Amino acid sequence: MGSRTPLYDNHLAADARVVDFGGWDMPLHYGSQKEEHHAVRQNAGVFDVSHMTIVDLSGARVREFLQRLVANDVAKLKDHGKALYTCMLNADGGVIDDLIIYFMGATDYRLIVNAATREKDLAWIREQAAQYDVAVVERAELAMVAVQGPNARNLAAPLIDARYRAAALALKPFYGLQAGGVFIARTGYTGEDGWEICMPAADAPAFWDQLLAAGVAPCGLGARDTLRLEAAMNLYGTDMDESISPLEAGLEWTIAWEPENRDFIGRAALEALRNSPDRQRFVGLLLEDRGVIRNHQKVLVDGFGEGEITSGGYSPTIDKSIALARVPAGDYDRAQVEVRGKLLNVRIVNTPFVRNGQIRIDI
Amino acid sequence: MDELPGDLLYTVEHEWLRREDDGSVTIGITDHAQGALGDLVYVELPEVGQDVEEGGEMAVVESVKAASDVYAPIAGEIVEINEALADDPETINSDPYGEGWIVRMQPADAIDEEALMSPNDYQQFLDELDD
The missing domain is CATH 2.40.30.110 (Aminomethyltransferase beta-barrel domains)
Structure with a gap:
């Protein structure tokens, strides 16, 4: 038996075909992967992504730390809630993981990294963070769902605390907002509009049930993969890994070359490959x-x-x-x-x- | 689980065989097999007239998830293929024992029933897989 998310019983109730995914018992589909895929493209679907790893960073030097840790530049994050997609590299320029960084406050950032890479990511982040006196806190107590599709936000909005609902609906793409104990971000992995929502584990089962009651289709990892492939969004471990640099994985757009003196880990290796005719x-x-x-x-x-x-x-x-x-x-x-x-x-x-x-x- | 059709024979590779009146045998994959594969999106069929050996690769069924070989449960000649599957592979999902048949073969030898499973035996085989 693998690890189970707070939504495991909801998956069984929806007749999920459960498979092992990086040590987690996760839904592959609930009957038809194709129908789930179409539901997200045409209406709305919800994915349990609670297996993903949420890591909160805080400290006076956290920005400086992230400018060393990742290939994109968190200096681009000027507004609270803004998100940045990036890779964290080893010294050879290989990708340790891809992640999203949210700018939560002057000394606070939230990282969302992959489930299958959790242990090595945490070890790497902690190792690098030590010299910056940055606190690294995993938020394993939070569940996360992704509600995606052209109607996803409208169908999910009634489930959001009324005090934050208008602000949540006003979020621009790639922005997030702390709404009480819930974090709502207009991000996703499908190529459709929608939200990714982090919430206390105890609240997730009822939230899921209410989404389904509102007509949102439960969707498994199978549809998540075909949707992200159509959207040409990379999958870690498949499209890139520690032996592949972002330059050879279609991720040059996530590398911030300027300013030239920002010495992020892996920079020298990327510079050497950047203009190579053999790339x-x-x-x-x-x-x-x-x-x-x-x-x-x-x-x-x-x-x-x-x-x-x-x-x-x-x-x-x-x-x-x-x-x-x-x-x-x-x-x-x-x-x-x-x-x-x-x-x-x-x-x-x-x-x-x-x-x-x-x-x-x-x- | 729906009851298995009683007039068919089954294999451990989750194929079914139906003996037709003219001596030929129609072959497809079972409901369990289509369920495990998920939505089918492509079927690669053999050529009519092709001879296949028992246990040889006869067709490939591809679902959204993966490609899976279909092995010939008996030796013989392919006498008909289900060409409708080219445009509608999902017929195997919706009607695995009927319109979702894959090929019809003329057996090279008399069918050895001992080497195949009755509906009861196959049901028991499936039950043990679930345990």
């Missing part, structure tokens, strides 16, 4: 033949070499197979993927594949 591309693929292209399949580019699919699968919105892949440097827009000994044709496309319910590529 691999990280691209979106659309399968033009029938079939499904999947993780780890080989990508062959005539005249340029070989690459690999990091995340591939079926796109329910497009009804074709799509993938993210790391491929050789060079200027080309077609390739082939080896599937069970056959070569299938793919086209390189600009990502995201889907955003806010709309297909964004030529199909």
Whole structure:
């Protein structure tokens, strides 16, 4: 038996197929992954993401610490509640984890890191924090749900304390707000509008039930993966890991090169790779033949070499197979993927594949 | 769990076989198999006329989650494939024992019932998997 979130009984009540995910018993789907996917694109769905790790940092030097710890620059966070997506790197420029940082107050930040990397992340953060006298507090007592979809905020709003409801609805994308004991952020991992909400564990089961009663579909990790793939949002451990830098995982936009004298961990390694002619591309693929292209399949580019699919699968919105892949440097827009000994044709496309319910590529 | 169709034979690979009046055998995957795979999105079928060996790869069913081989439960020749699955693979989810059939084979040899499972045996096999 793995760890269980405060919503475990709610999942069983909704007929979840439960699977192990990084030591957690989590819902894969509640009947049909495809229907859950469509619910999020067209209306609203809710995910239990309580397995993710919430870490609060505080201290007079916390900003200086984060400017050393992560590749993006928390100096961009000027307003309270503003969020920043970033990677935390090792000295070689490899990604230890990707995370979201919320600016909570002058000396307070909240980090949300992945579940499967919890222990190494906490150890790394504590090790680096020691010399900055920053307090690192894991908030394991909080549950977290992500309610996502074009109607998600409107359906969830009646469940928010009336004193904070208007402010919650007024949140701009990538901003959060502390609403009593609940933290509400307009963020997500689906390519749709919505909120991610942290709350005391004891409040989560009733909150979940009320969302379902309001018509929000319970959604499992399966739909979470197809939604994030369509949105071309990276998955840690799949699209990047400690041997891959953000430069070769499509995450250059999360690296703050300026100011030049900000010495974040991994900077020297990234600088060396930045203008290298051999730097691999990280691209979106659309399968033009029938079939499904999947993780780890080989990508062959005539005249340029070989690459690999990091995340591939079926796109329910497009009804074709799509993938993210790391491929050789060079200027080309077609390739082939080896599937069970056959070569299938793919086209390189600009990502995201889907955003806010709309297909964004030529199909 | 719904009752298993009583006129079929079953395998440990969660396939079913129906003996047709003309001596051919229709083959598909069981309700348990489709449930474990989840929403099917693609089926790779063999060619009509192809000979397959017992235990050989006969088709591939791909769900949103993963690709899964379908093994031939008997040796024989493929005499018909369910071409409708090309456009509607999800038929296997909705009607695994009916419209979701995958291939029809002409067996090379007489069917060895001892090597397959009756509905009762398969039900027991499924019950033990759940334990």
